[in-house]
Amino acid sequence: MSVDAKSIILYHRSYRKIAASPRPFVLQFFFIALPLSLIVVFFYPDITRTVCLIAKEVLSPFFSEGSLRIVSYPYLTGNAHYLTLPGKFPSVVFSLLNAIAGLLILLLLPKIVRFKPLVILGSVVSFIMFLSAVFFLFLPDQFPYQASDYSDLYIKQQISIWFFVPVIMGLAVLPLPASLPSKVVAMLTSFIYSLIFGTVRYAVFLFIIGKISLLYMAVLFFALGPLVDFVYIVGIYCVYAARLAKNIKGNYTLWKWSY
Amino acid sequence: MEVVILILKGYLLFTIGMMVIYSIRHFIFTLNRLFYEQRIYYQDIIDSDLKSVTVLIPMHNEEKVAAHILDLLVEADYDRDKLEIIPINDFSEDGTKAVLDGYAARYPFIKPMHRNDGDRGKPAALNAGMEKASGEIIIVFDADYLPPKGLLRSIAVCFTDPEVGAVMGRVVPINTGKNILTRLLDLERTGGYQVDQQARYNLKLMPQYGGTVGGFRRKEVMELGSFNTRILAEDTELTYRLSINGWKVLYANRAECYEEAPEEWNVRARQIRRWSRGHNDVMFRYFFRLLKARHLSFREKFDGTLLLLVYVVPVILLLGLIDSLALFFLGEMEIFAGFFFLIFIGAYNTFGNFAPFYQVGTGCFLDGAVHRILLLPLLLFNFFFNMWHIAAGFFDALLDVVTQRKALWQKTERFRKSEPRTGT
Numbered sequence: 100m101s102v103d104a105k106s107i108i109l110y111h112r113s114y115r116k117i118a119a120s121p122r123p124f125v126l127q128f129f130f131i132a133l134p135l136s137l138i139v140v141f142f143y144p145d146i147t148r149t150v151c152l153i154a155k156e157v158l159s160p161f162f163s164e165g166s167l168r169i170v171s172y173p174y175l176t177g178n179a180h181y182l183t184l185p186g187k188f189p190s191v192v193f194s195l196l197n198a199i200a201g202l203l204i205l206l207l208l209p210k211i212v213r214f215k216p217l218v219i220l221g222s223v224v225s226f227i228m229f230l231s232a233v234f235f236l237f238l239p240d241q242f243p244y245q246a247s248d249y250s251d252l253y254i255k256q257q258i259s260i261w262f263f264v265p266v267i268m269g270l271a272v273l274p275l276p277a278s279l280p281s282k283v284v285a286m287l288t289s290f291i292y293s294l295i296f297g298t299v300r301y302a303v304f305l306f307i308i309g310k311i312s313l314l315y316m317a318v319l320f321f322a323l324g325p326l327v328d329f330v331y332i333v334g335i336y337c338v339y340a341a342r343l344a345k346n347i348k349g350n351y352t353l354w355k356w357s358y
Numbered sequence: 359m360e361v362v363i364l365i366l367k368g369y370l371l372f373t374i375g376m377m378v379i380y381s382i383r384h385f386i387f388t389l390n391r392l393f394y395e396q397r398i399y400y401q402d403i404i405d406s407d408l409k410s411v412t413v414l415i416p417m418h419n420e421e422k423v424a425a426h427i428l429d430l431l432v433e434a435d436y437d438r439d440k441l442e443i444i445p446i447n448d449f450s451e452d453g454t455k456a457v458l459d460g461y462a463a464r465y466p467f468i469k470p471m472h473r474n475d476g477d478r479g480k481p482a483a484l485n486a487g488m489e490k491a492s493g494e495i496i497i498v499f500d501a502d503y504l505p506p507k508g509l510l511r512s513i514a515v516c517f518t519d520p521e522v523g524a525v526m527g528r529v530v531p532i533n534t535g536k537n538i539l540t541r542l543l544d545l546e547r548t549g550g551y552q553v554d555q556q557a558r559y560n561l562k563l564m565p566q567y568g569g570t571v572g573g574f575r576r577k578e579v580m581e582l583g584s585f586n587t588r589i590l591a592e593d594t595e596l597t598y599r600l601s602i603n604g605w606k607v608l609y610a611n612r613a614e615c616y617e618e619a620p621e622e623w624n625v626r627a628r629q630i631r632r633w634s635r636g637h638n639d640v641m642f643r644y645f646f647r648l649l650k651a652r653h654l655s656f657r658e659k660f661d662g663t664l665l666l667l668v669y670v671v672p673v674i675l676l677l678g679l680i681d682s683l684a685l686f687f688l689g690e691m692e693i694f695a696g697f698f699f700l701i702f703i704g705a706y707n708t709f710g711n712f713a714p715f716y717q718v719g720t721g722c723f724l725d726g727a728v729h730r731i732l733l734l735p736l737l738l739f740n741f742f743f744n745m746w747h748i749a750a751g752f753f754d755a756l757l758d759v760v761t762q763r764k765a766l767w768q769k770t771e772r773f774r775k776s777e778p779r780t781g782t
Contacts, residue, residue, distance in 0.1 A: 215624070215743060
């Protein structure tokens with residue numbers, strides 16, 4: 100066999116690994132991912148205040164003057180902020196209609212939708228809606244939260260999400276054999292996206308529980324809460340990894356075999 | 359009420375703890391697979407004196423696919439004097455018998471076995487096949503598998519090592535492009551084999567014998583009591599039985615074999631429910647035996663326990679969801695604000711598919727795949743689907759243990775579009 104022919108014998112995928120040590124990954128994690136998380140740790144009072152200001156600005160046309168107020172309170176090492184607002188308590192008819200709607204979706208979804216996983220996901224969401232509606236129907240006085248409680252919870256939870264997005268993205272993206280600038284861009288994109296998404300969602304959620312009904316608090320939290328954050332995290336990761344996989348096709352110096 | 363709330367909070371913390379342990383485990387696997395030394399299999403050993411092999415292929419109504427696997431096996435690169443193929447016709451009501459008899463007439467080393475009485479199902483069929491077999495090594499394929507030419511040799515070669523009790527090859531779906539389900543199953547397989555199994559092999563933990571595209575020592579397994587016909591997951595049981603008795607189970611990532619992945623969600627639902635039922639049955643039987651095993655190291659036991667509990671985790675998560683809902687309506691929303699709850703949600707979203715997204719992504723990346731990686735967010739749908747049916751399988755297994763009822767084997771439906779062939 101000639102040397103040329105030998106040079107095109109490629110590594111089989113079974114035992115290939117990337118030709119790099121894990122040390123740069125550890126360093127990148129400490130110098131890219133953790134600083135982004137530390138931004139949240141050190142600046143969450145300012146970040147939450149900005150989020151509240153934006154949400155207040157967006158929501159003020161829909162609420163009476165003075166009903167939206169930014170509250171500051173001690174949380175962790177500083178002061179976090181959240182928006183207080185009046186919630187809309189559901190009427191008996193509204194609760195009843197939602198209970199019926201939830202039940203109907205629960206029963207009809209398997210017959211209408213053929214994509215089974217969507218049926219199960221939809222059933223979980225409609226079951227939570229049904230449960231919430233039944234709660235308001237039979238135990239309306241026992242509902243333990245006001246709209247402002249949810250607003251407070253959302254902000255606390257969002258601080259956690261903003262902290263963890265760089266950590267999770269760092270663990271997923273930084274080990275990949277890509278250039279440092281592209282990794283920084285991916286990390287920043289996910290971090291900035293989480294800041295914007297968290298702000299927009301805050302305003303939308305507050306509008307729903309303030310103007311439509313408190314009944315949707317459970318659905319918003321369980322179905323559209325932190326679970327959705329992981330969809331965009333995985334989304335950004337997969338776009339990045341797929342582009343990288345495409346770009347490195349044919350670059351055989353990137354791989355090692357076995358050792 | 360305070361006690362109830364305390365219990366609910368305690369359960370949530372337990373769930374979070376479990377998720378964190380599994381997330382760390384999978385992250386270690388991913389890093390190991392990407393950066394560290396890969397433990398190669400025995401495929402580079404050139405040994406002219408390989409052991410005699412019997413290939414067992416349990417078949418129940420497999421006329422659509424029987425000819426395909428037999429066509430490939432007669433082309434196998436293995437000494438004919440040391441090879442016999444026993445397709446086990448297990449109570450078939452279609453044309454499987456005619457197909458097998460046609461091949462037997464042409465090839466003397468194909469010796470079909472027709473079963474019409476006794477226990478039904480794969481474990482019983484394998485037991486009957488082992489009684490008839492003459493090979494030192496048994497290699498098992500499901501009927502829908504398409505083994506390449508050198509696969510028998512690749513699997514059999516490791517048994518020159520006297521410590522090896524069983525070996526598992528890599529399963530690759532052949533019908534990946536069929537629909538979204540087959541694409542998602544391909545992702546799961548990639549994460550499971552390319553990263554999970556290989557990392558466990560690298561780290562000398564406990565790779566799993568998967569019941570097909572794998573082999574084991576006939577005499578030794580028969581001495582250990584053959585397969586328990588009451589257990590649906592005979593593969594998992596064999597993994598633990600061999601490991602506890604001091605045998606090594608290997609993983610051969612290079613020994614790739616194509617399979618037909620389920621193309622319909624209902625079929626997949628039944629398959630995963632059956633796997634869960636069988637796996638959890640083994641969990642009930644082997645949990646304490648594993649902890650007390652004398653031949654296993656601490657880390658083998660630790661990882662073996664996590665592997666044993668892998669079909670319990672979706673149940674823990676489902677109960678965790680119910681637990682969270684209860685806490686919510688009891689006015690304990692504050693607990694959801696903490697960092698821990700986010701870890702729980704994160705791990706639950708990523709682990710629920712048996713592998714976190716970064717593990718599946720790494721598997722695709724190592725495979726050289728490009729477009730497949732873009733489907734990763736859709737695993738979220740698979741997660742809820744799996745959680746539901748695995749939980750159902752867990753409760754099936756629990757009822758099996760409590761009532762001592764016997765689980766009936768259910769075959770996975772085939773989708774291959776071809777006319778039955780007789781082999782003549």
